[in-house]
Amino acid sequence: MTFISRFAIRTSATLQMLLPRVDSAKFSNTANSKNENKSEVVLDRGPFSSQLDYQSRIKFNSPALGYPLSGIICTIGPASNNEKVMLKLIEAGMRVVRLNFSHGSYEEHYAAIQAAREAIMAYTRKIGVYKPVAIALDTKGPEIRTGQLSGSETAEVDIKQGDQIKLSTQKDMETKGSKDSIYVDYKQLPKIVKKGNLIFIDDGQISLRVKEMTDSEVTCEIVNGGKLGSRKGVNLPGIPVDLPSVSEKDKKDLLFGVENDVDMIFASFIRNAEAIKDIREVLGPNGKHIKIISKIENQQGMHNIDDIINASDGIMVARGDLGIEILTEEVVLAQKAIIAKCNKVGKPVICATQMLDSMQGRPRPTRAEASDVANAIFDGADCVMLSGETAKGKYPMECVKCMAKICAKVENVLWYDRLQNEVRSYMKSSSPDNISAIAAGISEIASTGEASAIVIASPCPIVPNLISQFRPRCPIVFLTGERRVARQSNIYRGIYPIVPEIMSHGCEDFKSILAIGLQNMAKMKIVDLSKPTTLMIVNALQAERIIFRLMFTK
Structure with a gap:
């Protein structure tokens, strides 16, 4: 595998030609206020000598990003x-x-x-x-649930602290619950609990303590009572179950x-x-x-x-x-x-x-x-x-x-240098590979060059997902032809997927894909391209030859 990188920050005439015309007034008030506030409150990016130093220098009124990365x-x-x-x-x-x-x-x-x-x-x-x-x-x-109370699905009984109640695993009790006995749909219950174990019902609202067991019943003391309805969840904390x-x-x-x-x-x-x-x-x-x-x-x-x-x-x-x-x-x-x-x-x-x-x-x-x-x-x-x-x-x-x-x-105030260094250090000590090294380099250069976005064109999500692991401080714009892949990328931090139609139709010309991607970025208000912008451009259309370049646009 080979990869080509161009580290110089430069004005790119080619990229400038690809940029869409954008009315900056169309961008969100959040983004505008962010830019206005920058002159008032300057973010402290470090270096920081320690976690204590970093936290003490966080400015509560620092500007927010115009978009969430999470x-x-x-x-x-x-x-x-x-x-x-x-x-x-x-x-x-x-x-x-x-x-x-x-x-x-x-x-x-x-x-x-x-x-x-x-x-x-x-x-x-x-x-x-x-x-x-x-x-x-x-x-x-x-999951384990109680049965139905006698009467109807909406019936409730009031069980009181200090009283006793039996949990039955007999099927004939499934619709005959009362304040004295209720059905539980886990047949192994009497075999796995022990005297003194706690049992929680209805998200922990009701708690019981096991007193004794038979082949089909567990007798409990009510520790915390309340209103009990039908078909409530049962939790057995610390007790292994074989559901x-x-x-x-x-x-x-x-x-x-x-x-x-x-x-x-x-x-x-x-x-x-x-x-x-x-x-x-x-x-x-x-x-x-x-x-x-x-x-x-x-x-x-x-x-x-x-x-x-x-x-x-x-x-x-x-x-x-x-x-x-x-x-x-x-x-x-x-x-x-x-x-x-x-x-x-x-x-x-x-x-x-x-x-x-x-x-x-x-x-x-x-x-x-x-x-x-x-x-x-x-x-x-x-x-x-x-x-x-x-x-x-x-x-x-x-x-x-x-x-x-x-x-x-x-x-916007995370200690990104530390986050990236920790991930990079862990990868070096585990099982590093070429793709991980490329992702680390892209993330580091984008952060050093203060890129507004990492724009990556790739048929598969491996590279953008790896870049996400390194937690760059800017969005990762993932250009892909697969709508399903794009949707599934939403659970990775920082990834903003875009589906250029020409990629869906098989186009592999990076310049054409990038042009459409930049236009769509503007429409989705990910980056304001009407202003001077630094972008990390990544061509990962071929896994064996990944090209990335940090570029500045006028």
Whole structure:
């Protein structure tokens, strides 16, 4: 493999001819205010002698980037399940649509997929260029649930602290639950629990302590009571379970995803690497292109985290169920460890659950929630996710805008030199290859030359994904002819995919592709090309001959 680099920053007449005419007034107010504020507050890029030195020199009023480099994932539900709202979510910064298959019918999910695609095409018509937005199917996963209470699906019973309740695995109890006895759909329960074990029900709202077991029942003392409804989730923290990797419902849901051409699977309750193989088998040859993002939600998943990362296309830190399975004070440590492990090997990682939860009913987040989003970016997350905030909240668009602002603010003050040096050092000590070396060089030169964007044309995502691992401080504009590849790139930090139609039709002329790419960049408002701009241009159309050049345009 050979690669050619030209390091000099220069004015390129050729590139200048390719640049579209752009009215700078069309660019967002955020971008304009960013440029205005630069004269008032100058970013401190270092060098820094230590983490303490770096943090002490962060300016709280430093300008934000005009765009977030981190991806934003939005869960679709009653508050957003229509084309009009989804169009606004895309305009606000949504890059991935999440469909939660723990709820809803196939008819509802099909309608959501169609509405999402209509919204994508509406936005495409609005800006004049195809906008890649991914669609993700989030499985219900193998889980343990209680049965139905006597009376109806909506019935509730009040269970009180200090009382006793029996958990029965007998099928004849499935619809006969009461305050004294409820059905649990895990036959092995009496065999795996021990006296003194804690059992949580309904996302930890109700907690029980095991007192005794028989062949088909577990008698528990109620530690924390409350209102108990039908078919609630059951968690067994610290207790290994042998549930199937893929439930019968999951199999049907996965095949639905294949039929409807979803881009990725968010696989729930992954406990080991074998589960990913089982999911791949269900997806079959027609679904081999679908990316599998493993959700880490229990202690078994944490114990096997390295194997799961290696087998997966990405990881989600699903802090909801994880926060029940492990101690509350341990969740933040697990988050940091998982994100760092993914950063080391270049796998995209998503931070999820209750990030802006109070915004379901309020137009502004709490300060703690704003800090939570910011710290996920400081930790190194590629994406952050909204759940109930956009699925059933009153302010879905405001949530996305708020999250985008927080991400952009933090991303502009990160200690990029340290981030890149740490990744580079790790790669040298592990298994370096030519492609990784090229990606490292591109990222470093782009940062040193203060490039406004890295523009890379490539038929496959390997090079842009590797560049993303080195965390450049500018967007990575990925020009590809494959719409699916473009959509799936949205879960990598910093990648803004563009699909020049001439690439879709087989064109391999880099100059022509670049010309279209630059025009589309302007339409998507990624970079203001009406002003003097430094760009890192990368021709990766041929893997054996990658050419990159840092160029300055007038």
